[in-house]
Amino acid sequence: MPLPSNIRAVMSRSALATILFAGLGVTSSSAWAVHMPKVPELSASALEPFTQSDKQVWDAVVMLPDGRAVLEAPIWVGNTGPQLSVRQTDGSFAPYPDAAWNAEQGDPSQRIVSTAGMTLLADGTLWVLDSGVPNHKADAVAPAKLIQIDTKQNKVVRVLPIEASALHKESIVSGVAVHGNTAYVADSGVAGVLVIDLPSASARRFLDRHPAISATRPITTPTGPVTTADGHLLAIDSSMIAVSPDGKWIVLQPPGGYLSRVETTIFTDPDVTPAAMEESVTQWYKTPSLGGMTMGPDGTLYWSDISTGSILSYTIGRIPRRLITDPRLKWPATPGLDASGHLYVPAAQLNHTAAFQNGKASVEWPVTVYKLTLPTTPPPT
Template identity: 75%
Template sequence: MPFLLSPSLLSRMAIAGVAAATLAIALPTTPALALHMPKVAELSGSALTPAIQSDKQVWDAVVPLPDGRFVLQAPIWVGNTGPQLSIRATDGTFAPYPDTAWNATEGEPSQRIVSAAGLTLMADGTLWVLDSGVPNHKAAPIAPPKLVQIDTHQNKVVRTLTLEQKALHPESIVSGVAVHADTAYVADSGIGGILVIDLKTGSTRRFLDRHPSLVATRPITTPQGPVHSTNGNLLAIDASMIAVSPDGKWIVVQPPGGYLSRVETSIFTDPDVTAAALEESVTQWFKTPALGGMTIGPDGTLYWSDISTGSILSYTTGRVPRRLITDNRLKWPATPGLDTSGHLYVPAAQLDHTAAFTGGQSSIVWPVTVYKLDLPTTPPPT
């Protein structure tokens, strides 16, 4: 799930860190404590190979389709021009996705992608695209946020759903979407919160507004050090990454400058839940490093892009962490995508070198590359 600059938050990160809450987790069955992340990577550099490259677009999310095509997100807010969504065909050619009209930079906002902010693919071939409506994160929105439903078999938009304004703040910038059955979960990176959208009715409800677990509390750090905004303050982004378990029972969510939290989804539909119960429903799930994105596999395993060390990490449902690979080619690894053959595709997005982070003067080292990682087929080391 891609990162979103929130100007209202930049002044809040004047401190370099905040003490984190004590970790005390209980699973619904057998209690288990999280293990420490290994310091040594399991895989060598040969497991990571270039797959897709561009000399003009910065991709921050990739979705492999079962037929061998790839959907790539090039968000406008970091300085990209051209299509925000592209499809890479099996012959290596690129085209705007689902078509040129939906990637237009002008025209009726309800009929185009204004500011792509997240992608998620369903088993039936539905691609949900989150549009924040905020192409410049230092300016006001130009359109309400919406979800765009694309049929990847027919390659066309079949529906759009505008998020209800009552669930948003003036400073809201939605980022990251997860969908299970008829419910979408969207993170708000402008003012920390979770939006729960009924895809049948369009009803949008806001939960965990400004909850401490969803608010930036520590610096976003790369191997070169903490990331600053153009005004010199440490960069602050609230919850921008979100995923839902394959059975729909849990969501996991975090700010890039924060830790991973888990929430049972039933609490969002419980008519008797109290405000106190909602506040206490959030469980700290792992003390992650600064992340550039995450995705979840069909077995519930989480895959994280660690921007602080240029690593790909994983975390099983049994709370076993693995450092899969660390490689200096992974410069700000962003939202990865899984294929059906045991490969993880990771964009090395270099976001801290884009115009949004450098005062308008990009220092990207081209080409921007999506790498293919051959995932291990063996259990984690003991």
């Protein structure tokens, strides 16, 4: 988550181009695997509106087993109102888990200050990441934290502050994945991965400023690279992260970067050397600019491609698929899966929000979450 986390002009167009061309000679061959097909498999009829808003920009959705949807409306892009909402099966909305946790004022340890990602576990636990940074051009106003919600009871059962020792002053946590008793959190303010032991709440930082998860490429939409108000290219460090169903691997990347894979045992190996840690990151696929990703229970990755308005997938066997390309998918963001073969994708239009438009939003209302019926057939040969 979601996409993004900080918005920074890190270099000029010419400087960035120099870095990109210089890096072409050192790209890992493992990243090439199979090229992404150019022709989508599904027609426009496979994509239908699921829900809409005329006042909030949603950048992530989680589908609960009972058919409800939890929607994230991050404050940093200019949203007002609840940062987490639940869409009931009758189509009505309510703050989630309740109004108090979505209050704009009050004890920051007892409310969502700046939602920055969420992940649902098989037992119905929803982990919500709060960066504590409601304005990504300013410092944090509250400590970062993880919020554990029991979606069956619709109540917060634990608040876990993230240790400040694992963060930098410029850190903006922005993506969370959980397996067993471990949470993996991406830092998009200063590239890195936080590994958090949930029972003890202890956090350790790894891959600090690692080039594979740092912003070195522009974020590109169908109309071209996204820039700041002064014309500089935007860059966001690692903000998307997922963990494999068996817990053996994490995958992560910046929105404009490439997908990297890391074996999780490296984080608990007492004998690992700094050099081995640096070399543990494998470039796993040369993705386009992404607005979000999620991993299915079989390990398949689903990507929202903002450069072409497409939904892509990537199997554990490293087979890429272009599922659909559709002009309605304007900056598709973090998708969510249900148990019936559907993917739910917010067309977030983030590049038209106030955060990307020097305070003057140009969002085309309503913002729509689309429901995509996934193919049941194997990829074309």
